[in-house]
Amino acid sequence: AQSVTQLGSHVSVSEGALVLLRCNYSSSVPPYLFWYVQYPNQGLQLLLKYTTGATLVKGINGFEAEFKKSETSFHLTKPSAHMSDAAEYFCAVSDESGGYNKLIFGAGTRLAVHP
Amino acid sequence: GAGVSQSPSNKVTEKGKDVELRCDPISGHTALYWYRQSLGQGLEFLIYFQGNSAPDKSGLPSDRFSAERTGGSVSTLTIQRTQQEDSAVYLCASSPRQGLNTEAFFGQGTRLTVV
Numbered sequence: 001a002q003s004v005t006q007l008g009s010h011v012s013v014s015e016g017a018l019v020l021l022r023c024n025y026s027s028s029v030p031p032y033l034f035w036y037v038q039y040p041n042q043g044l045q046l047l048l049k050y051t052t053g054a055t056l057v058k059g060i061n062g063f064e065a066e067f068k069k070s071e072t073s074f075h076l077t078k079p080s081a082h083m084s085d086a087a088e089y090f091c092a093v094s095d096e097s098g099g100y101n102k103l104i105f106g107a108g109t110r111l112a113v114h115p
Numbered sequence: 116g117a118g119v120s121q122s123p124s125n126k127v128t129e130k131g132k133d134v135e136l137r138c139d140p141i142s143g144h145t146a147l148y149w150y151r152q153s154l155g156q157g158l159e160f161l162i163y164f165q166g167n168s169a170p171d172k173s174g175l176p177s178d179r180f181s182a183e184r185t186g187g188s189v190s191t192l193t194i195q196r197t198q199q200e201d202s203a204v205y206l207c208a209s210s211p212r213q214g215l216n217t218e219a220f221f222g223q224g225t226r227l228t229v230v
Binding site for chain 2: 032036041042043044045046049051090092094095096098099100101102103104105106107108
């Protein structure tokens with residue numbers, strides 16, 4: 001069965017600093033991986049996804065993630081944090097069993113950005 | 116509409132009462148999901164609808180929970196005899212088609228508080 005582990009429930013960075021949010025997955029088959037962002041009192045918005053092909057995936061708002069099969073990781077990065085990036089971030093993997101995109105989410109990482 | 120719409124946005128109910136939560140998916144989307152977001156449990160899959168196929172109800176936590184989707188569009192999640200542990204944010208999502216790498220578009224959620 002697929003699973004996702006996000007290391008660090010809270011991450012705090014300075015404005016302009018590198019953002020690194022960690023995600024490790026467990027899957028018996030090549031995974032489909034997603035990063036979603038949730039702003040306060042809002043639903044989830046897709047940042048980026050990995051399906052097949054290029055292992056470095058670029059998303060919206062300057063975020064990117066690299067799929068590393070050898071490390072079973074899909075860490076999210078952004079070179080320079082902005083105050084508006086403060087939100088909760090969820091890594092997710094598709095559960096293969098049903099043949100549809102049933103998402104298995106990590107516990108989430110809350111990102112704080114301070115001046 | 117432009118996005119997934121959920122109503123009500125907030126619901127406070129007394130323990131033991133029944134509640135209905137509504138989801139209007141994006142027009143033309145055939146796949147519809149319900150997830151629950153609660154403290155300590157993170158984001159949990161509840162149920163999945165695809166077209167006229169039988170729904171995947173494997174995530175429903177008890178027989179007090181049920182959902183239907185009428186005409187392949189609007190969905191209602193019903194919780195009978197609510198308990199305090201049902202307090203959570205209930206998120207609905209829709210996708211344009213079935214598929215493992217298909218993006219799910221989320222609504223803003225219904226925050227349910229059982230007192």
